[in-house]
Amino acid sequence: MKAGLILESWPLFAEGVWITVQLTVLALALGLCLAVPVAFVRLRRVRGLSALADGYVALFRGTPLLVQLYMVYFGLSQFEWLRDSWAWALLREAWWCALITFALNSGAYASEILRGALAATPAGELEAARALGLRPRQVDRLVLLPAALRRSLPQLGNEVVFMLHGSAVASVITLQDILGAGRALNARYYLAYEGLLTAAALYMLVTLVVVGVFRALERRYLRHLALAPVRVRSRLPAMR
Amino acid sequence: MNELLPFLPLLLRGAAVTLALALLGLALATALGALGAVGRLSGRRLPAAAVRGYTALVRGVPDLVMVLLVYFGGQRLLNDLGALVGLDRIPLPPFWAGVLSIGFIYGAYLTETFRGAYRALPAGQADAARALGLGRGATLRLVLLPQMLRHALPGYANVWMVLVKSTAVVSVIGLGDLVGVANDVGKSQRAPFLFFGFVLLVYLGITWVSGRLFAAAERRAAR
Amino acid sequence: MLKTTLLSLALVTGLGAQAVAQSLNICVEGAYPPFSFTTESGSVAGFDIDIANALCDQLGYDCTLVKTGWDGIIPALLERKCDAIVASMAITPERKQVVDFSMKYYNTPARFVGREGMTMDDLKDAVVGVQRGTVHHDYMRGEHPRVDIKLYGSQDEAFLDLAAGRIDAVMGESIASATGFLDTDSGEGFAFFGPPISIPKYHGIGAGIAVRQGEEDLRNAFSHAIGELRANGTYQKINQKYFDFDIFGG
Numbered sequence: 064m065k066a067g068l069i070l071e072s073w074p075l076f077a078e079g080v081w082i083t084v085q086l087t088v089l090a091l092a093l094g095l096c097l098a099v100p101v102a103f104v105r106l107r108r109v110r111g112l113s114a115l116a117d118g119y120v121a122l123f124r125g126t127p128l129l130v131q132l133y134m135v136y137f138g139l140s141q142f143e144w145l146r147d148s149w150a151w152a153l154l155r156e157a158w159w160c161a162l163i164t165f166a167l168n169s170g171a172y173a174s175e176i177l178r179g180a181l182a183a184t185p186a187g188e189l190e191a192a193r194a195l196g197l198r199p200r201q202v203d204r205l206v207l208l209p210a211a212l213r214r215s216l217p218q219l220g221n222e223v224v225f226m227l228h229g230s231a232v233a234s235v236i237t238l239q240d241i242l243g244a245g246r247a248l249n250a251r252y253y254l255a256y257e258g259l260l261t262a263a264a265l266y267m268l269v270t271l272v273v274v275g276v277f278r279a280l281e282r283r284y285l286r287h288l289a290l291a292p293v294r295v296r297s298r299l300p301a302m303r
Numbered sequence: 304m305n306e307l308l309p310f311l312p313l314l315l316r317g318a319a320v321t322l323a324l325a326l327l328g329l330a331l332a333t334a335l336g337a338l339g340a341v342g343r344l345s346g347r348r349l350p351a352a353a354v355r356g357y358t359a360l361v362r363g364v365p366d367l368v369m370v371l372l373v374y375f376g377g378q379r380l381l382n383d384l385g386a387l388v389g390l391d392r393i394p395l396p397p398f399w400a401g402v403l404s405i406g407f408i409y410g411a412y413l414t415e416t417f418r419g420a421y422r423a424l425p426a427g428q429a430d431a432a433r434a435l436g437l438g439r440g441a442t443l444r445l446v447l448l449p450q451m452l453r454h455a456l457p458g459y460a461n462v463w464m465v466l467v468k469s470t471a472v473v474s475v476i477g478l479g480d481l482v483g484v485a486n487d488v489g490k491s492q493r494a495p496f497l498f499f500g501f502v503l504l505v506y507l508g509i510t511w512v513s514g515r516l517f518a519a520a521e522r523r524a525a526r
Numbered sequence: 527m528l529k530t531t532l533l534s535l536a537l538v539t540g541l542g543a544q545a546v547a548q549s550l551n552i553c554v555e556g557a558y559p560p561f562s563f564t565t566e567s568g569s570v571a572g573f574d575i576d577i578a579n580a581l582c583d584q585l586g587y588d589c590t591l592v593k594t595g596w597d598g599i600i601p602a603l604l605e606r607k608c609d610a611i612v613a614s615m616a617i618t619p620e621r622k623q624v625v626d627f628s629m630k631y632y633n634t635p636a637r638f639v640g641r642e643g644m645t646m647d648d649l650k651d652a653v654v655g656v657q658r659g660t661v662h663h664d665y666m667r668g669e670h671p672r673v674d675i676k677l678y679g680s681q682d683e684a685f686l687d688l689a690a691g692r693i694d695a696v697m698g699e700s701i702a703s704a705t706g707f708l709d710t711d712s713g714e715g716f717a718f719f720g721p722p723i724s725i726p727k728y729h730g731i732g733a734g735i736a737v738r739q740g741e742e743d744l745r746n747a748f749s750h751a752i753g754e755l756r757a758n759g760t761y762q763k764i765n766q767k768y769f770d771f772d773i774f775g776g
Contacts, residue, residue, distance in 0.1 A: 125507045130482055134499045259368060259372045490682045491564065
């Protein structure tokens with residue numbers, strides 16, 4: 064074990080943690096913004112849009128994140144018309160390619176969670192809101208969505224961990240995230256696993272922080288709901 | 304399309320490698336999951352703590368990092384173990400490193416699935432079966448397992464879906480799976496869009512078919 | 527002691543080839559045309575591969591080629607996933623601290639590739655792609671520390687991004703850059719710029735075959751066999767298959 068080398072390279076790893084956290088947080092935020100309209104469209108079966116939303120969710124939930132990233136980074140850059148378009152300002156940067164892919168991926172999963180939570184909102188809550196004189200849009204915005212978001216907190220927390228872990232594929236498109244830092248250390252000193260072990264430990268640490276934050280959030284926002292969280296199909300069972 | 308056709312046999316062979324990797328990984332994960340669930344439910348402190356450590360480790364480390372660690376670190380471990388028993392070299396090719404990592408990761412998730420399924424059984428079922436004179440083995444086989452199967456199936460299906468997609472990362476250690484082949488050839492042919500597009504379609508096909516199969520299985524089990 | 531001497535003698539002379547038909551795993555890369563690339567049938571081919579096979583024939587070894595990503599190729603050797611690396615690896619002082627090398631089996635300079643008309647003066651504002659963990663990476667870090675560099679897992683990826691316009695230049699070995707990129711369709715509009723570069727501190731003294739430290743016999747056997755291939759014309763035959771000049775270097 065070359066502990067000295069690892070300690071010496073701390074700026075590399077600090078930078079790596081920053082890039083990983085940045086990508087994960089932004090991707091989740093953008094993903095959630097995308098997930099809300101998609102979930103509503105799929106719930107209400109808006110004509111035309113529904114098929115599009117279904118296709119989007121099926122594509123991103125049905126294929127590996129790594130291949131999606133390869134497609135956006137290497138695949139799209141193959142086309143000259145795209146390289147001549149305004150989109151190239153973003154797509155030429157590995158960082159943006161990763162962020163766009165991660166946001167689309169996370170949006171698809173989050174919309175599925177949200178759709179389940181929306182559908183599972185008790186009819187009584189909505190009737191009460193209508194009885195108070197709220198218009199349908201207001202019911203959606205003020206009652207239905209906040210209630211669904213609260214209910215899906217545990218699953219969304221799970222989703223955060225998945226995005227954090229999924230973001231490790233960013234290292235294959237030249238980004239120096241946590242794993243990228245570990246692999247750079249390995250390549251620099253021809254090590255087999257020291258850099259990887261350091262990366263694993265850092266991912267674990269960040270995961271623990273995320274899980275802690277979400278537990279606190281759940282305690283705060285689900286306290287009044289003396290009910291078990293809605294059973295929604297999330298990616299995997301939460302492990303705690 | 305012209306670029307893709309000559310490579311079709313190679314890509315299909317890669318798809319077969321992907322499927323084999325996923326199925327063997329699932330088999331290992333199922334065994335580890337069953338073992339883990341028994342450990343957690345045993346009520347003994349040491350096995351329960353060991354399983355908790357196992358799931359915490361898996362929950363903390365990304366699949367790609369795990370695959371790389373098993374491939375490089377695992378070889379060191381095997382070398383050391385081999386030296387102990389006097390073997391010169393136990394090779395750890397990418398395929399088996401992939402099966403080991405995937406099995407190890409999803410075994411932790413299946414531990415939770417199986418444990419949840421056991422917990423979902425109505426209390427007293429086992430006692431009732433015992434009271435009817437069934438032995439421990441017979442109780443498990445005839446009464447508990449069939450019911451657990453029903454409860455575990457949705458979670459099992461979920462794990463399979465995630466596991467299949469996880470196989471893609473094994474290409475990073477040089478495995479000639481579907482993604483690895485498309486990556487090598489797509490780049491050297493300068494047609495990555497076409498090759499990765501093909502990969503996306505194959506994965507969609509796999510997840511669609513397995514979604515159908517599991518839905519049918521759930522309907523059967525719920526009858 | 528006597529045994530190892532006899533063994534190495536047998537290896538070096540190629541006499542006891544049949545008697546010691548040892549099996550040997552050789553790490554190759556497979557993403558570095560024309561030295562090493564993947565064919566339609568999924569096997570690896572190229573100059574490195576032909577050289578590896580010729581050396582194995584010469585030495586009477588039963589060889590298996592192990593395809594390994596560049597990143598992990600030295601660790602793979604150290605962890606005994608393979609016994610030798612034949613992957614256009616430059617013999618550098620830094621690498622010599624972890625592995626031993628045979629004599630060189632070819633030596634060619636490094637060069638920058640960029641849009642036609644680009645000059646060394648444009649370098650300071652350019653983003654330059656290099657393969658992670660190569661001599662070119664060390665050279666850029668040492669000689670052009672101010673220039674923005676981007677690290678790639680393979681040489682192919684760097685050229686894909688150069689063609690796409692994500693980076694302005696690629697620093698790499700000149701022949702791989704010519705045959706693997708400039709001579710292909712996607713290399714249109716691109717050219718070498720600046721002089722051929724070969725600084726021993728970074729670029730070493732040519733590409734050699736890496737073995738684990740202390741494996742003197744194997745190392746010597748390879749060095750000797752390279753000499754034999756040069757002497758009996760096999761090397762030239764392989765050379766001609768890929769290049770129209772002698773890449774062995776002076």
